[in-house]
Structure formats: structure tokens, C-alpha cells
Amino acid sequence: MTDPQVAMTMLGLFIFIIFLGFPIAFTLMAMGIGFGYYAYYEPGRMWRAFNRLDENAGWWDSISLWAEGFFNNRIFDLFVNQTYSVMANDVLTAIPLFLFMGYIVERANIVDRLFTTLNIASKNLPGSMGVAALITCGLFATATGIVGAVVTLMGLLAFPAMLKVRYNHSFAAGIICAGGTLGILIPPSIMLIVYAATSGVSIVRLYAGALIPGFLLLGLYLAYVVIRAILQPSVAPKPTEEEVPDVPFLKLFVMLMTSFFPLAFLILAVLGSILFGLATPSEAASIGALGGLVLAVAYRALTWDRIRQSVYLTIRTSAMVCWLFVGSYTFASVFAYLGGEQVISEFVQGLDLTPLQFLLLAQLIIFILGWPLEWSEIIVIFVPIFLPLLPMFGIDPLFFGILVALNLQTAFLSPPMAMSAYYLKGIAPPYVQLTQIFWGMLPFMGLVVLSMVIVYLFPQLVFYLPDQVYGR
Template identity: 60%
Template sequence: MSDPILGMVMLGSFILIVLLGFPVAFTLMAMGVGFGYLSLEARVFDLLVQRTYAVMANDVLISVPLFVFMGYVIERANILDRLFHALQLASRNLPGALAVATLLTCALFATATGIVGAVVTLMGLLAYPAMLRAGYDARLASGITCAGGCLGILIPPSIMFILYGATAGVSVVKLYAAAFIPGFLLAGLYMVYTIGLATLRPSMAPKLPAHMATASGAQVVWALLTSFFPLAALIAAVLGAILAGLATPSEAAAMGSLGAILLALAYRALTFAKLKESVFLTARTTAMVCWLFIGAYVFTSVFGWLGGHHVIETWIVEHLNLSSLGFMILAQVVIFLLGWPLEWSEIVLIFVPIFLPLLDNFGIDPIFFGVLVGLNLQTSFMTPPVAMAAYYLKGVAPPQVRIQQIFAGCLPFVGIVILSMTLLYVFPHLALWLPDYLYGTAALPAGEPVDAIPEGGFRVDDLVPALPSFD
């Protein structure tokens, strides 16, 4: 069997085994080592050791545990209920005020945490029952909670862009700048849809109770000062330091973690038990990400060595004869479909690198492509049959709410995501204007780490000089 055929068998076997329910990270390593041994023999173990060390020594990934820790501390500081109440009061005169407050809370809290499961679960416990008690349609309430909770994948500081930046070898700072406008555009479209629906069909989103609708201006200001502004200031400081080039993502994440601890102390919500739990959850999440990275390094390196990338590149470029638009549609459709059985981290680390070497052929900016991927990954959490956000919500929803109602509520928001992707492709400056304005096409912002991974993903032939046994 020739090496390219072996590479395609390797890719197909991996997809089949993952669909059977085996752990993705260890399946990646097993497939990489197993198929690599058929071609490289014992030298594949040198590759495994080197790639494991490269992950642990990668400076770009330091920000992952720091941002995760920041999110878990904020999550356990009991800020969410204060924030939700304050935003209800602030939006009390809008149609569907409770839904708008839910989306605003989700957007801000998702920005602070970036952990989809945590945001959907917490809002499912806090905002979702409140909407149902207020007479909201269960489908609309479900869609709002799920869609809002997924915004943390896209809105900076997103962990997804850290992994994409390390994979594609592009600046995380520029990715954050590029995602800023599209992220809040998507959140804005969610709110426009919700307000419009509440205006046209008020029975689906009734008004707030009278005692909240008549709150005084002083009450609203005090509620915002004690909940919204402290968290917003922390997020603005972290993002501002990154976008202004004053700190790398890792440095800003460290300061954000410290700020989260101080904020929790100010709210008298930080206990040793909560701090211990935050550290444990951070270690668990970071370990998962690192093992995925190691598995992806090994798998894609062996896949590239076997010629799998070349087979796909030849098929797309020469046989399909796609235009730039055709390639973008194909790539996004594949990523959309992969979102059914796979998590976003697995898609970014395993399958996105297959498309990265083709971007130059079609003249596509990898930063622009990364933002499109970030938008697309919103759908992976909301599209049946494997819509993880829906299952997170079902786990905490009242028993009378059926999973079919949650799926039905998510589908209009999936359509809004597709609309956002279309707008972004038609108006690419929505993503490219801010990084071009702030940084131009020159060097990376001050303190930004150099590219850790060769552009186009991981290939063993890129690593050959570093492995003496390959000489």
C-alpha cells in the first residue's frame, strides 16, 4: 500500500473510531503512532517525544490555563445573578427585556469565561426558569440561552483563537482584533431578532413585571455600578492591554486571573473551597487541551509525512477546480458537518490544519479564515443531532421541557450565524479592518510570540532536521 493511500486510510479510520465513542486525544496518538510505525518504524517514537515536549514548551499555550482559571473564578464569585438582575432593570423598556438581558449577560459572561458548558448551564439555572415563569415560549427561551452561551467561542479573549493561532502560526493578537467586530455583530443580530420577534409576537416574550418596569433611575445605576461595570472593566482591561500591544495574551491572562481573584474578594465570594475547585477544574481543562494538542501534533505530522495533505490538496485544486468562493463554501460546510460528532477543539486541532495549506492557493487570509471558522463553530453547539449546548441546557431545564423544543429554539439562531458568515464574506473588512488599522501588515505587536508552528499545520518533513534519527 502506497503512503498516500495509507494516509487516507488513517484519516478514515480515525473518523470511524471517534464516531464509535473512543477518547479523541488518545485515539489521535494511537493512530499517529500506529500508522507512523508502518512507514517510519521506531523513528515515530522520536516524533512522539519531541511533539510532547514542544507542546509543553509552547509559550502561546500559557494563556490557556490562565484564561480558564479567570473564567472559573468569576463563575464561582456569584456575579452572574447580580449581573442578570442589573441588566433586566437596564433593558426594562425594551420589548422582550428579559430575553435581551439574558443575551447581554451571556455575551459579557461568555467573554469573561469562554467556557460554553459553564455559561449555558449557569444561565439555564438562572435566566431560563425566569423566562419560563414570565410566560416566554419555551423554544425562544431555549434558543436565547443556548445561542448566548456559545458566544464565548468567538468573542475575545477566546481560547479557540489561541489554539487556532498556535495551529496556523498566526498572531493571536491579530485574531482577537479581527474577531472583535464580528463577535459583537453576531450578538447584536441575536438581539435584533429577539426584539423584533417580541414586538411582532408579544405573547412569546411578555413584558417585565410591573415592579421591575417601574424601577427608578437611581436603582438602575446602582445595580449596574455594583455588577456590570466591575466585570466590564476587568474584561476591557484584559482586552485593551492585548489589542494595544501593552501585553501578550499570556501576560494579560495572568493579570485577568489576578483581577478575577480581587473581584471575587470584593464580592466576599472567594473561599478556599471555591479557589481549590477553580484550580482543579483549570488543571483538568488544561490537561484535556494539552493532550489534544499532543495527539493532533502527532496525527497531522504523520498524516503529512504519508502524503495525506498532498492528496487532499491535489483533489481540491486540480480535480474540483474550485474558485475562492467555492473553496470557502466547501471548507465551511465540512466544518459545519464535523460539528455534529466532534467538539470545536478537535475540529480546530485536527481538521482545520488540512485546509490551512490551501489558503495561499485561493488567496485567503488565514486570519479571515480563522474568524469564519469561529463563527461556524457556533453552529456545532446548536445543530441537532449532537448539539452540546442543547444537552447542557436539557440537563438543568424543568422536566416538562423536551429536547425537541430546545432543538427547535436553536435553529433560528443557527440561521443567524449563517447570515453573519455571509455578511462577513461579502464585507471582509468587518474582520480585517481593525487588525489592519491597529497593526497594519508589519511585524507582530509588541511582545507577541513568534510563530510556534509552521504555516499550514504540522508536517513531519518540516521537523526532519530536528530529529537526528531521520538523517
């Protein structure tokens, strides 16, 4: 076999193994080292090592020389260097800090207060409880960036409340599942940090570019909920006085000041300091983590057990992302060394695609990969395959990254592997069927596709803020 054929075998074998359920990060590392040993192998190295033995050499000398001959392969140097480069990456240091902020906020009972306040404030709107749930999801998803955490917590808080006031089961489930995915796109998104580290695009430009598309998607969700509540009042009945009481304006203002504004101020302060160049993402994330602790203290929800849980979850998730990077970098380096990237590039060139056709193909592949894989695995492993092809079609990696972030929303909303549905089903009442949750998510998945079409037709939605703030 030629080296390019070995590279394609390596890629096919990896895809086969991950579909068997093996841990992805360690599969990447094992295959990268295994195939890398072949790629960097120098014939005769072992023999030259044994030739250094003399007649009086003992068994320990023999073992030492054998180990030297075996391990003296450049793949091990590559693996160590890639591990160090990931651990020393300044962009990635923001991930554990943002995660810690989100986990602390999640455990400080802030979201419960926020949903209750927004539910009362929006009482007179059609689909008021759905609107409140979406805004809460958007704000909380922005703070934490973890889809499972947002869907689970909102499924415990807002979903039973909506069912209690006779909301249609599918409609309510779709609101929770769709709202929970917004943190993938709306800054300070952890997914965008990972994409920035993978692609080399400036994280501040990514954050600025994602703001308008993120709020566009949230706006489409809110418009759908309100319009459907107007056209079909039975799916979102107006709550009665007993279900959602009227509150005097002054009391409502105090509730907003103690629930909505503190969390909104924290997120805006973190995001604003990044966008206006007052702090690096890591520095802003540090302030966000400290702000999360201050909010927890203010709400009298900071306990040793909650800190311990938040630290543990932060370390676990951060370690997963970092080892994914190590495995991916090692795998990609060996794959490129064997000529795999050249094979893919020549194949795509041979298809004679237009930029639109290439974008459709890339987004379709990412959409399908979103069924069995998490967004972190798609960004770290498969998106780098497309990145070298972007200049060929004149596509800006910033624009491509925003489309990918929008597309990954569908990964959590598309049956039969929609993880948001399974997160919600795990804590929903037994009478709520999985098929009902699936049906509720489909209109929101259509809105994601619509937002991608709008962004493609009007690319200035992505480029306007980065160009205005940072120049071209």
C-alpha cells in the first residue's frame, strides 16, 4: 500500500471504531501513535541499536538497547510536543473558567428566580410561558454553554410549569430542547473557543460575528412561539390569575433587579470586555468565574458541596476537550504526513464544485456527524478536514465557523439521535412520549435551517460587527 492509501485506511478505520463506541480521544491517540510509528519508522534502527551490544553485555543492557531502538521514533516526540502545545494554548485556558462560571450559576438557584420573574413579566404576551422559557434558556445557555445542563435544568423548572397550565406537550418540549442549544452559538460560547483554537481564527472576531446570527435565531424562536400561540391558542393557553398572579410594578421591578439583571450584567460584562479589547478571553473568563461565585454568595447558595461539584464537573469536561485536542492534533499530523489531506483535496477539486455546493456538502456531512457525535468531537476532529479546502472556494473561515455553529444546533434537534430529546425525556413525566418531544423539535430545526439560509444570503450579518469594531 502507498502512504496515501494507508492514510485513507487510517481514517476509515477510525470512523468504524468510533461507531463501535470506543472512547474517541483515546482512539485518536492510539491510532495516531500506531500509524505514526509506521509513518516515521526508519528501517535498521533496531538492528543498529543491537549492534552496540558487546560480548559482556548483561540482560539489562539488552533490554535498554531494545527499548532505545523501539522508542526512538519521531511519533513519540510529536505526541509529547502536541500535548504540550495543547496545554500551553492561551485560548483553551478560557474553557475551564467559563465552565466553572456556568456550573456555579447552575447550582446557585439563579435560573429558578429568573424563570419565575420572566414568566410574570411576560404574562400578557401570547405564549407567555414559552417566551419566558426561551429567554431564560438563552440567558442561561449563554452563561453555561452546556446543552445537557440547560435542557435538564429547564426541563425540571419550566417544562412542568408549562404542562401545568395546559401547554401542548410537543410544543412545550420543543421550546425547552431548542432553547437549550442556544449556548452553542451565542457568545461567550465554548464551542466558538474550540473552533478558534482549531482554525486559528481570532476568538474576538468569532464572538462579534456570532452575535447577530445568535440573536436572529433566538428572535425566530420567539416569533414562532408567539405566532403559533396566536393562531392556535390551544397549544399555549393564557395562564389564569391563580397560575401566574399579577404583581405590582414596583415589586416586579425589584424581582427583575434581583434575578434578570445580575446574570445579564455578568454575561454582558464578560462579553463586552472581550469584544472591546479590555481583556483577553481567559482574563474575561476569570472575571466571569469570580462573578459567578459572587452571585452564589449573594443568593446565599454557595456551599462547599456545590463548589466541589462545580470543580469536579469543570475538570472532567476540560480534560475531555484537552485530550480530544491532543488526540486530534496527533492523528491529523500523521494523516497529513502520509498524504491523506492531499488525497481529500484532489478528490474535492475533481468534483468541480461551486462554493455553494461545497458549503452544502460540508454542512450535510456535519449534520449527519451530529447524530452519533458531540459538537466538541466534530469541531476538533472533522472540521479541520474542511478548513484547508476553504481558500480553494474563497470561503472565509469566520463565516464557515458561524454556519457550523448554527448547523450544530440541528445535531441536538434532529431525530432519531437528538440528544436534547433524550436529556428532556430523562426528567420528563412518564406520560410525555419521546415521539411527542421529537415532533415538538422539528419546527425549531426548520427555523435553524432558515437562519442558515438567511446568513448565507446576507453574509454581512456575520461580518458587520467584526469589520466595524476591528476592521477588515
